[in-house]
Amino acid sequence: MSVAIYQLKYPIGPFTKPEPLDGRVVASAIDTIASFPTKLRLAVATLTSEQLDTPYRPEGWTVRQVVHHCADSHMNSFIRFKLALTEDAPIIKPYYEDRWAELADTKALDITYSLILLDGLHARWAALLRSLEPTALKRVFIHPEQGKQLALDEATALYAWHCEHHLAHITTLKDSKNWT
Incomplete structure:
Protein backbone atom coordinates (compact mmCIF):
# COMPACT_ATOMS: atom_id res chain seq x y z
CA MET A 1 0.00 0.00 0.00
CA SER A 2 1.41 3.36 -0.99
CA VAL A 3 2.09 5.98 1.68
CA ALA A 4 -0.64 8.23 0.24
CA ILE A 5 -3.26 5.44 0.35
CA TYR A 6 -2.14 4.47 3.86
CA GLN A 7 -2.58 8.08 5.00
CA LEU A 8 -6.06 8.18 3.44
CA LYS A 9 -6.95 4.85 5.09
CA TYR A 10 -5.57 5.93 8.50
CA PRO A 11 -5.76 9.73 8.53
CA ILE A 12 -5.16 9.84 12.31
CA GLY A 13 -2.91 6.78 12.32
CA PRO A 14 -3.78 3.25 13.41
CA PHE A 15 -5.07 2.63 16.93
CA THR A 16 -2.47 2.21 19.62
CA LYS A 17 -3.40 1.41 23.19
CA PRO A 18 -2.83 4.50 25.32
CA GLU A 19 -0.19 4.09 28.01
CA PRO A 20 -0.97 4.59 30.74
CA LEU A 21 -4.61 3.68 30.27
CA ASP A 22 -5.78 5.61 33.31
CA GLY A 23 -8.97 7.33 34.43
CA ARG A 24 -8.08 10.57 32.64
CA VAL A 25 -7.61 8.79 29.33
CA VAL A 26 -10.84 6.83 29.74
CA ALA A 27 -12.78 9.99 30.67
CA SER A 28 -11.48 11.72 27.56
CA ALA A 29 -12.43 8.70 25.44
CA ILE A 30 -15.94 8.76 26.89
CA ASP A 31 -16.22 12.47 26.04
CA THR A 32 -15.19 11.64 22.46
CA ILE A 33 -17.83 8.92 22.24
CA ALA A 34 -20.46 11.28 23.68
CA SER A 35 -19.67 14.10 21.24
CA PHE A 36 -19.27 11.98 18.12
CA PRO A 37 -22.86 12.14 16.82
CA THR A 38 -22.82 15.95 16.89
CA LYS A 39 -19.42 16.14 15.19
CA LEU A 40 -20.49 13.63 12.54
CA ARG A 41 -23.77 15.44 11.90
CA LEU A 42 -21.87 18.72 11.43
CA ALA A 43 -19.35 17.08 9.09
CA VAL A 44 -22.05 15.76 6.75
CA ALA A 45 -24.66 18.52 7.12
CA THR A 46 -23.95 20.30 3.85
CA LEU A 47 -23.06 17.31 1.68
CA THR A 48 -25.13 16.56 -1.39
CA SER A 49 -26.25 13.07 -2.33
CA GLU A 50 -23.49 12.95 -4.93
CA GLN A 51 -20.90 13.93 -2.33
CA LEU A 52 -22.26 11.31 0.10
CA ASP A 53 -21.70 8.73 -2.63
CA THR A 54 -18.03 9.71 -3.07
CA PRO A 55 -15.43 7.28 -1.70
CA TYR A 56 -13.07 8.79 0.86
CA ARG A 57 -10.15 6.98 -0.84
CA PRO A 58 -9.61 4.82 -3.93
CA GLU A 59 -11.39 1.48 -3.40
CA GLY A 60 -12.75 2.78 -0.09
CA TRP A 61 -16.25 3.23 1.20
CA THR A 62 -18.40 6.20 0.30
CA VAL A 63 -19.21 8.81 2.91
CA ARG A 64 -22.72 7.31 3.06
CA GLN A 65 -21.26 3.87 3.79
CA VAL A 66 -18.97 5.31 6.47
CA VAL A 67 -21.90 6.93 8.29
CA HIS A 68 -23.96 3.74 8.18
CA HIS A 69 -20.88 1.69 9.17
CA CYS A 70 -20.46 3.82 12.31
CA ALA A 71 -24.03 3.00 13.32
CA ASP A 72 -23.50 -0.71 12.62
CA SER A 73 -20.14 -0.89 14.37
CA ALA A 84 -19.02 -7.92 29.24
CA LEU A 85 -20.78 -6.14 32.10
CA THR A 86 -23.35 -8.89 32.63
CA GLU A 87 -21.44 -12.08 31.79
CA ASP A 88 -18.02 -13.43 32.69
CA ALA A 89 -15.62 -12.94 29.76
CA PRO A 90 -18.21 -13.56 27.03
CA ILE A 91 -17.08 -14.63 23.59
CA ILE A 92 -18.49 -11.97 21.28
CA LYS A 93 -19.81 -12.54 17.78
CA PRO A 94 -17.72 -10.87 15.11
CA TYR A 95 -19.37 -9.60 11.95
CA TYR A 96 -18.22 -8.99 8.38
CA GLU A 97 -18.23 -5.21 8.25
CA ASP A 98 -17.16 -5.27 4.60
CA ARG A 99 -20.21 -7.37 3.71
CA TRP A 100 -22.52 -5.22 5.83
CA ALA A 101 -21.23 -2.15 3.94
CA GLU A 102 -22.44 -3.67 0.67
CA LEU A 103 -26.04 -4.19 1.81
CA ALA A 104 -28.73 -1.94 0.33
CA ASP A 105 -29.44 -0.04 3.56
CA THR A 106 -25.77 0.91 3.83
CA HIS A 122 -24.11 7.34 21.98
CA ALA A 123 -26.18 9.05 24.68
CA ARG A 124 -26.87 5.65 26.23
CA TRP A 125 -23.31 4.41 25.71
CA ALA A 126 -21.74 7.49 27.32
CA ALA A 127 -24.19 7.35 30.23
CA LEU A 128 -23.38 3.69 30.80
CA LEU A 129 -19.64 4.30 30.63
CA ARG A 130 -19.82 7.27 33.01
CA SER A 131 -21.73 5.16 35.53
CA LEU A 132 -19.01 2.51 35.77
CA GLU A 133 -16.52 2.11 38.58
CA PRO A 134 -12.89 1.63 37.47
CA THR A 135 -13.10 -2.08 38.33
CA ALA A 136 -16.02 -2.53 35.91
CA LEU A 137 -13.87 -1.08 33.11
CA LYS A 138 -11.46 -3.98 33.65
CA ARG A 139 -14.16 -6.51 32.71
CA VAL A 140 -13.41 -8.22 29.42
CA PHE A 141 -14.92 -9.84 26.40
CA ILE A 142 -13.16 -12.31 24.15
CA HIS A 143 -12.81 -11.63 20.44
CA PRO A 144 -12.60 -15.06 18.78
CA CYS A 163 -15.06 7.77 16.06
CA GLU A 164 -12.20 10.14 15.26
CA HIS A 165 -10.84 7.81 12.55
CA HIS A 166 -14.06 7.80 10.54
CA LEU A 167 -14.76 11.46 11.18
CA ALA A 168 -11.31 12.19 9.72
CA HIS A 169 -12.17 10.12 6.62
CA ILE A 170 -15.02 12.52 5.97
CA THR A 171 -13.30 15.77 6.91
CA THR A 172 -10.13 14.87 4.99
CA LEU A 173 -12.21 14.13 1.89
CA LYS A 174 -14.12 17.39 2.30
CA ASP A 175 -10.86 19.33 2.62
CA SER A 176 -9.29 17.60 -0.40
CA LYS A 177 -12.36 18.34 -2.53
CA ASN A 178 -12.75 21.84 -1.10
CA TRP A 179 -16.31 21.07 0.04
CA THR A 180 -16.88 23.81 2.57
Whole structure:
Protein backbone atom coordinates (compact mmCIF):
# COMPACT_ATOMS: atom_id res chain seq x y z
CA MET A 1 0.00 0.00 0.00
CA SER A 2 1.41 3.36 -0.99
CA VAL A 3 2.09 5.98 1.68
CA ALA A 4 -0.64 8.23 0.24
CA ILE A 5 -3.26 5.44 0.35
CA TYR A 6 -2.14 4.47 3.86
CA GLN A 7 -2.58 8.08 5.00
CA LEU A 8 -6.06 8.18 3.44
CA LYS A 9 -6.95 4.85 5.09
CA TYR A 10 -5.57 5.93 8.50
CA PRO A 11 -5.76 9.73 8.53
CA ILE A 12 -5.16 9.84 12.31
CA GLY A 13 -2.91 6.78 12.32
CA PRO A 14 -3.78 3.25 13.41
CA PHE A 15 -5.07 2.63 16.93
CA THR A 16 -2.47 2.21 19.62
CA LYS A 17 -3.40 1.41 23.19
CA PRO A 18 -2.83 4.50 25.32
CA GLU A 19 -0.19 4.09 28.01
CA PRO A 20 -0.97 4.59 30.74
CA LEU A 21 -4.61 3.68 30.27
CA ASP A 22 -5.78 5.61 33.31
CA GLY A 23 -8.97 7.33 34.43
CA ARG A 24 -8.08 10.57 32.64
CA VAL A 25 -7.61 8.79 29.33
CA VAL A 26 -10.84 6.83 29.74
CA ALA A 27 -12.78 9.99 30.67
CA SER A 28 -11.48 11.72 27.56
CA ALA A 29 -12.43 8.70 25.44
CA ILE A 30 -15.94 8.76 26.89
CA ASP A 31 -16.22 12.47 26.04
CA THR A 32 -15.19 11.64 22.46
CA ILE A 33 -17.83 8.92 22.24
CA ALA A 34 -20.46 11.28 23.68
CA SER A 35 -19.67 14.10 21.24
CA PHE A 36 -19.27 11.98 18.12
CA PRO A 37 -22.86 12.14 16.82
CA THR A 38 -22.82 15.95 16.89
CA LYS A 39 -19.42 16.14 15.19
CA LEU A 40 -20.49 13.63 12.54
CA ARG A 41 -23.77 15.44 11.90
CA LEU A 42 -21.87 18.72 11.43
CA ALA A 43 -19.35 17.08 9.09
CA VAL A 44 -22.05 15.76 6.75
CA ALA A 45 -24.66 18.52 7.12
CA THR A 46 -23.95 20.30 3.85
CA LEU A 47 -23.06 17.31 1.68
CA THR A 48 -25.13 16.56 -1.39
CA SER A 49 -26.25 13.07 -2.33
CA GLU A 50 -23.49 12.95 -4.93
CA GLN A 51 -20.90 13.93 -2.33
CA LEU A 52 -22.26 11.31 0.10
CA ASP A 53 -21.70 8.73 -2.63
CA THR A 54 -18.03 9.71 -3.07
CA PRO A 55 -15.43 7.28 -1.70
CA TYR A 56 -13.07 8.79 0.86
CA ARG A 57 -10.15 6.98 -0.84
CA PRO A 58 -9.61 4.82 -3.93
CA GLU A 59 -11.39 1.48 -3.40
CA GLY A 60 -12.75 2.78 -0.09
CA TRP A 61 -16.25 3.23 1.20
CA THR A 62 -18.40 6.20 0.30
CA VAL A 63 -19.21 8.81 2.91
CA ARG A 64 -22.72 7.31 3.06
CA GLN A 65 -21.26 3.87 3.79
CA VAL A 66 -18.97 5.31 6.47
CA VAL A 67 -21.90 6.93 8.29
CA HIS A 68 -23.96 3.74 8.18
CA HIS A 69 -20.88 1.69 9.17
CA CYS A 70 -20.46 3.82 12.31
CA ALA A 71 -24.03 3.00 13.32
CA ASP A 72 -23.50 -0.71 12.62
CA SER A 73 -20.14 -0.89 14.37
CA HIS A 74 -21.15 1.12 17.40
CA MET A 75 -24.35 -0.90 17.90
CA ASN A 76 -22.23 -4.03 17.92
CA SER A 77 -19.78 -2.45 20.35
CA PHE A 78 -22.49 -1.27 22.74
CA ILE A 79 -23.89 -4.80 22.88
CA ARG A 80 -20.39 -6.19 23.51
CA PHE A 81 -19.96 -3.77 26.41
CA LYS A 82 -23.27 -4.84 27.93
CA LEU A 83 -22.36 -8.50 27.50
CA ALA A 84 -19.02 -7.92 29.24
CA LEU A 85 -20.78 -6.14 32.10
CA THR A 86 -23.35 -8.89 32.63
CA GLU A 87 -21.44 -12.08 31.79
CA ASP A 88 -18.02 -13.43 32.69
CA ALA A 89 -15.62 -12.94 29.76
CA PRO A 90 -18.21 -13.56 27.03
CA ILE A 91 -17.08 -14.63 23.59
CA ILE A 92 -18.49 -11.97 21.28
CA LYS A 93 -19.81 -12.54 17.78
CA PRO A 94 -17.72 -10.87 15.11
CA TYR A 95 -19.37 -9.60 11.95
CA TYR A 96 -18.22 -8.99 8.38
CA GLU A 97 -18.23 -5.21 8.25
CA ASP A 98 -17.16 -5.27 4.60
CA ARG A 99 -20.21 -7.37 3.71
CA TRP A 100 -22.52 -5.22 5.83
CA ALA A 101 -21.23 -2.15 3.94
CA GLU A 102 -22.44 -3.67 0.67
CA LEU A 103 -26.04 -4.19 1.81
CA ALA A 104 -28.73 -1.94 0.33
CA ASP A 105 -29.44 -0.04 3.56
CA THR A 106 -25.77 0.91 3.83
CA LYS A 107 -25.19 1.77 0.19
CA ALA A 108 -28.35 3.71 -0.60
CA LEU A 109 -30.39 4.69 2.47
CA ASP A 110 -30.60 8.28 3.64
CA ILE A 111 -27.97 8.83 6.34
CA THR A 112 -30.51 10.59 8.56
CA TYR A 113 -31.59 7.23 9.95
CA SER A 114 -28.09 6.33 11.10
CA LEU A 115 -27.51 9.84 12.46
CA ILE A 116 -30.67 9.54 14.58
CA LEU A 117 -29.63 6.06 15.71
CA LEU A 118 -26.17 7.34 16.68
CA ASP A 119 -27.68 10.18 18.73
CA GLY A 120 -29.58 7.79 21.00
CA LEU A 121 -26.97 5.06 20.99
CA HIS A 122 -24.11 7.34 21.98
CA ALA A 123 -26.18 9.05 24.68
CA ARG A 124 -26.87 5.65 26.23
CA TRP A 125 -23.31 4.41 25.71
CA ALA A 126 -21.74 7.49 27.32
CA ALA A 127 -24.19 7.35 30.23
CA LEU A 128 -23.38 3.69 30.80
CA LEU A 129 -19.64 4.30 30.63
CA ARG A 130 -19.82 7.27 33.01
CA SER A 131 -21.73 5.16 35.53
CA LEU A 132 -19.01 2.51 35.77
CA GLU A 133 -16.52 2.11 38.58
CA PRO A 134 -12.89 1.63 37.47
CA THR A 135 -13.10 -2.08 38.33
CA ALA A 136 -16.02 -2.53 35.91
CA LEU A 137 -13.87 -1.08 33.11
CA LYS A 138 -11.46 -3.98 33.65
CA ARG A 139 -14.16 -6.51 32.71
CA VAL A 140 -13.41 -8.22 29.42
CA PHE A 141 -14.92 -9.84 26.40
CA ILE A 142 -13.16 -12.31 24.15
CA HIS A 143 -12.81 -11.63 20.44
CA PRO A 144 -12.60 -15.06 18.78
CA GLU A 145 -10.90 -13.83 15.58
CA GLN A 146 -8.13 -12.12 17.52
CA GLY A 147 -8.00 -14.82 20.18
CA LYS A 148 -7.58 -12.31 22.96
CA GLN A 149 -9.45 -10.63 25.76
CA LEU A 150 -10.25 -6.97 25.45
CA ALA A 151 -10.92 -4.98 28.61
CA LEU A 152 -13.62 -2.33 28.50
CA ASP A 153 -11.21 0.49 29.29
CA GLU A 154 -9.15 -0.39 26.21
CA ALA A 155 -12.31 -0.94 24.15
CA THR A 156 -13.48 2.54 25.19
CA ALA A 157 -10.21 4.04 23.95
CA LEU A 158 -10.47 1.95 20.76
CA TYR A 159 -13.97 3.20 19.98
CA ALA A 160 -13.03 6.81 20.73
CA TRP A 161 -10.29 6.32 18.14
CA HIS A 162 -12.86 4.69 15.80
CA CYS A 163 -15.06 7.77 16.06
CA GLU A 164 -12.20 10.14 15.26
CA HIS A 165 -10.84 7.81 12.55
CA HIS A 166 -14.06 7.80 10.54
CA LEU A 167 -14.76 11.46 11.18
CA ALA A 168 -11.31 12.19 9.72
CA HIS A 169 -12.17 10.12 6.62
CA ILE A 170 -15.02 12.52 5.97
CA THR A 171 -13.30 15.77 6.91
CA THR A 172 -10.13 14.87 4.99
CA LEU A 173 -12.21 14.13 1.89
CA LYS A 174 -14.12 17.39 2.30
CA ASP A 175 -10.86 19.33 2.62
CA SER A 176 -9.29 17.60 -0.40
CA LYS A 177 -12.36 18.34 -2.53
CA ASN A 178 -12.75 21.84 -1.10
CA TRP A 179 -16.31 21.07 0.04
CA THR A 180 -16.88 23.81 2.57
